[in-house]
Amino acid sequence: MFRAVIPARFASTRLPGKPLADLGGKPMVRHVHERVVAAGAAEVIVATDDARVSAACAEFGAEVEMTSAEHPSGTDRLAEVAARRGWRESDTVVNVQGDEPLLPPVLVQQVAALLRADPGADVATLGTPIGSLEEFLDPAVVKVVRRADGRALYFSRAPIPWHREGAPAGVASQQEFAGAWRHLGLYAYRVGALKRLAAAEPAPLELIEKLEQLRALYLGMVITVGEAVERPAPGVDTPQDLERVRAMLRKGPS
Secondary structure, eight states: OOEEEEEEOSOOSSSTTGGGOEETTEEHHHHHHHHHHHTTOSEEEEEESOHHHHHHHHHTTOEEEEOOTTOSSHHHHHHHHHHHHTOOTTOEEEEOOTTOTTOOHHHHHHHHHHHHTOTTOSEEEEEEEOOOHHHHHOTTSOEEEEOTTSBEEEEESSOOSOOGGGOTTOGGGOOOOTTOEEEEEEEEEEHHHHHHHHHSOOOHHHHHHTOTHHHHHHTTOOEEEEEOSSOOOOOOOSHHHHHHHHHHHHHOOO
8 A cells, every 4th residue: 555645836947837737638737646546546645835736636636735835845745745644654655746747657556566565675766777878968867876686876967877988088979878777756755764854954965966866865765776667758847848748648649
């Protein structure tokens, strides 16, 4: 049994009002909610700080928690919901970003099951092998390096692991990306770990890379990383992303 929370912040810097962006006649947050419900979560809660998002969710019957407008991240919003609901420290909650309207429900199931299967892990997440040099070198693509047991060693925007022999003329000449993994921003937390993470100050590495998951590693938490059973479609960060997803929805299943 797991619960899922969808943080839905209205005041997105690059795409204001993103949760309510129209996708095929539905607000984006409804698409995300439907996919999480299809994953079989025991509870699905939209966590927002905006009355407009709350009202839109009420129209399609979603459960909503109004959370503080001061939260710097979705993780903090999750932690507020978990504390308010009185969830047990050992309970599993999945953080499903509100800008993933095409997220396969099977990945929500997978990340929750991955955490349940590893009693020593605090957090579970997913990755997928990188398929191109362009993807490998792109700082917007977060990379993850794993230990032999599947637990995370490090996350970075840098191209890691770096093939020393693949770039004889410097960074721009790199031609190798074998063994590199892309990190997918889908997390399952034990509630106790979630609260500890939200209560901690940002870590130095986190501030450098702008990657919140590095706070967990800095604190000594264990993050287990599984290979996604399905490669997800792109999320929505920009107006261009929004148009691309609209086109994919118009096209329908391939």
